[in-house]
Amino acid sequence: MNQWDNFKKGFLKENPVFVLLLGLCPTLGVTTSALNGLAMGLATAFVLVMSNSVISLIKNLIPSKVRIPSFIVVIASFVTIVDLVMAGYAPALHAKLGLFIPLIVVNCIVLGRAEGFASKNNLLSSLIDGASMGLGFAFALTILGGIRELLGGGAFFGHKFITGDGILIFVLAPGAFIVLGYLIAIVNIINKSKAKAHCSTD
Amino acid sequence: MEYFSIIISAIFVNNIVLTQFLGICPFLGVSNKVETALGMGGAVLFVMTLSTIVTYLVQNYILVPLNIGYLQTITYILVIAALVQMVEIILKKVSPALYQALGVFLPLITTNCTILGVAILVIQKEYNLIESVLFAISNACGFALALIIFSGLRENLDLVEIPEALKGVPIALIIAGLLSLAFMGFAGIV
Amino acid sequence: MANKESTFINMVATLFIVTFISSAAVGYVYEATKEPIAQARLEKKTIAIRAVVPDFDNKPIDETYTINSNVGPLSCYPAKQGGQLVGTAIEAITNKGFGGTVKLMVGLLPNGVIKDIAVLEHKETPGLGDKMDKSKSDFSIQFNGKDPSKMKLTVSKDGGDINAITAATISSRAFCDAVQTAYTSYMKEGKQ
Numbered sequence: 001m002n003q004w005d006n007f008k009k010g011f012l013k014e015n016p017v018f019v020l021l022l023g024l025c026p027t028l029g030v031t032t033s034a035l036n037g038l039a040m041g042l043a044t045a046f047v048l049v050m051s052n053s054v055i056s057l058i059k060n061l062i063p064s065k066v067r068i069p070s071f072i073v074v075i076a077s078f079v080t081i082v083d084l085v086m087a088g089y090a091p092a093l094h095a096k097l098g099l100f101i102p103l104i105v106v107n108c109i110v111l112g113r114a115e116g117f118a119s120k121n122n123l124l125s126s127l128i129d130g131a132s133m134g135l136g137f138a139f140a141l142t143i144l145g146g147i148r149e150l151l152g153g154g155a156f157f158g159h160k161f162i163t164g165d166g167i168l169i170f171v172l173a174p175g176a177f178i179v180l181g182y183l184i185a186i187v188n189i190i191n192k193s194k195a196k197a198h199c200s201t202d
Numbered sequence: 203m204e205y206f207s208i209i210i211s212a213i214f215v216n217n218i219v220l221t222q223f224l225g226i227c228p229f230l231g232v233s234n235k236v237e238t239a240l241g242m243g244g245a246v247l248f249v250m251t252l253s254t255i256v257t258y259l260v261q262n263y264i265l266v267p268l269n270i271g272y273l274q275t276i277t278y279i280l281v282i283a284a285l286v287q288m289v290e291i292i293l294k295k296v297s298p299a300l301y302q303a304l305g306v307f308l309p310l311i312t313t314n315c316t317i318l319g320v321a322i323l324v325i326q327k328e329y330n331l332i333e334s335v336l337f338a339i340s341n342a343c344g345f346a347l348a349l350i351i352f353s354g355l356r357e358n359l360d361l362v363e364i365p366e367a368l369k370g371v372p373i374a375l376i377i378a379g380l381l382s383l384a385f386m387g388f389a390g391i392v
Numbered sequence: 393m394a395n396k397e398s399t400f401i402n403m404v405a406t407l408f409i410v411t412f413i414s415s416a417a418v419g420y421v422y423e424a425t426k427e428p429i430a431q432a433r434l435e436k437k438t439i440a441i442r443a444v445v446p447d448f449d450n451k452p453i454d455e456t457y458t459i460n461s462n463v464g465p466l467s468c469y470p471a472k473q474g475g476q477l478v479g480t481a482i483e484a485i486t487n488k489g490f491g492g493t494v495k496l497m498v499g500l501l502p503n504g505v506i507k508d509i510a511v512l513e514h515k516e517t518p519g520l521g522d523k524m525d526k527s528k529s530d531f532s533i534q535f536n537g538k539d540p541s542k543m544k545l546t547v548s549k550d551g552g553d554i555n556a557i558t559a560a561t562i563s564s565r566a567f568c569d570a571v572q573t574a575y576t577s578y579m580k581e582g583k584q
Binding site for chain 1: 220221222223224225226227230272273274275276279280283312313314315317318319322323326365367368371372373374375376378379380382383386
């Protein structure tokens, strides 16, 4: 497989959030600001890259019946490592993301890529796949967080440029659902028009 | 009164799906029909209660005395995975009827973040065992309630015309947003 | 693919090895991050204490004592200048917040007047209840310099003297509740 294609698929064509609809819990839960979204996305990306790499290395050593439990243990270890490192070096961010960091374990993308990709491909492909999916996830979360912060608080990455309150609903829970709904619709349109353009040039 | 406020807060005010954003995947995945929503709700109720009890005991009688609290995530997820498998095997033997009703949902539950989420939350909130069980049951009920309401709405969606791009998940999410807005009305009860 | 067979021994051995290596790795990281995590916590506390009491030259955290309150024991950090008590930072807590627990650091002068208040921890709604934080709005500043014995520490809606945060009455009530608890307990038995 072309590694460049392998890498860029995570951003639009197979974006974990907008297209595959995986990992929606943290997507909705932490994206009250662009920074939170970015941090959560990068934490998940780290776990994805590491677990994908390790699993592609050990895939042949593991009997198929205990495959899933072994994968879960590997993933959980990296999640705990991220959790501890963040608590030590970025306590404010750690407090904001809270429960959603240990919950990376049950983020469907991580186990999904481990089972669906890393257990079948070599180290390099798996590593790039992890990076692609992870950064695609971070990309989606940052956009969602950015839009919510912009509409809800009149700020971007913490820089406030309107005085007073924004449209509060976007920072609150309902806003998360609604903004994500429209974002997915927009990505649908982009991907469809791309596919159409592709067909007509053929 | 303390118990009562835990129940109301978990089901309505801090609904686990609509305000805490846990369990979104099954919320969107199995909410096409009221019937499947009921099945999933039941399975979650069953597993969540059991797993919360077990993880609570593991935390307080194994992890804390041994001073290895940092292994919480790994231990919990293994306990939950093993528990789900066991429930599946036991249910198959003991109650085939119940297995028929809940069986298909059980494998999905390991990666349902409500289960792990609630197990961690009861530790964070420093509940005792009774409060923890109550919290687990209430949250499962809150989950089931959101799922059932939502599936009822989605059944009606099949009958209306929706712009092409919004079909499927986007419109479902927007409706979930409105539902979440409605649940915000419960704020301040407790 | 040369997958190993799923025999019982193979499975148990694999799971054991995987779990063993993982726990060892996590244990190592835990040991390595223990120090920074403790440091980060301590630093957060020190900064909060420094923010709410007058200048001091002792180490308040080393002189911590606890007082009883109706929500359990509260930690007090006495600030001293030249051996003289100049103020006390009290770690106040309430679970009446909109999102659950709210933790404050309340700074009282020896005569009970509020010097300053810092928010340590909260899960209030962004854009509404989180305005209790000084960086977000002036809500908490209205407490500064007030003597709780001469005013009612409740929001004006409940007949008190505090202007609540707009659309966040519950968060404001919780804030008042925590301050009141800290004050009452301190006056009752907090003075050393």
